[in-house]
Amino acid sequence: MKIALIAHDKKKEAIIQFTTSYQHIFQKHQLFATGTTGKRIQEATGLPVHRFQSGPLGGDQQIGARIAENEMDLVIFFRDPLTAQPHEPDISALMRLCDVYQIPLVTNLAGAEIMIRALEAGFFAWRELVKEDEAN
Structure with missing residues (x-):
């Protein structure tokens, strides 16, 4: 699965801890991230x-x-709801x-914990089936 990882500045440490804790799951998937978040995840985990x-x-x-x-299957976005973001229209659009497009989106640690457990259990196999049907 293709997973996007995004975190606002005050949530970057939390997403790094999260990806480190679940590195054994994330290593089985393709990871995408916004700039600094991606760099810090790479440095902390060694994951591509x-x-x-x-x-x-x-x-x-x-x-x-x-x-x-x-071309994306899941978005994990640790948002900071207490700080104004200058690019809020972009966040709303995302x-x-x-x-x-029916892409699962979680915006906090509690949702991410549930989502990663579902991913580990194979509950997202339907995404691959939908893509195969669309390709045929």
Whole structure:
């Protein structure tokens, strides 16, 4: 599966701890991330991460484009709801695309814990079946 990892500045440490804790699961999937988040995950885990621009420089939009092209399966986005983000319209657009294209999106640690356990259990096999049907 193709998984996007995004975190606002005040949540970067949390997503790094999360990916480190579940490295054994993430290593089985293709990882994508916005700039600094991806760099810090790579440094902490050694996992390969395709890095886009940072969020404010268009990284959220780049991930959104992948969603629109059916090239992303899951988005884990540790948002900071207490700090104003200068690129909030981009964040809203990304979340909208997840809804439009039925891409699972979690925005906090509690949701991510549930999602990663579901991923580990194989509950996302339907995404691969949908892609195979679309290819045929």
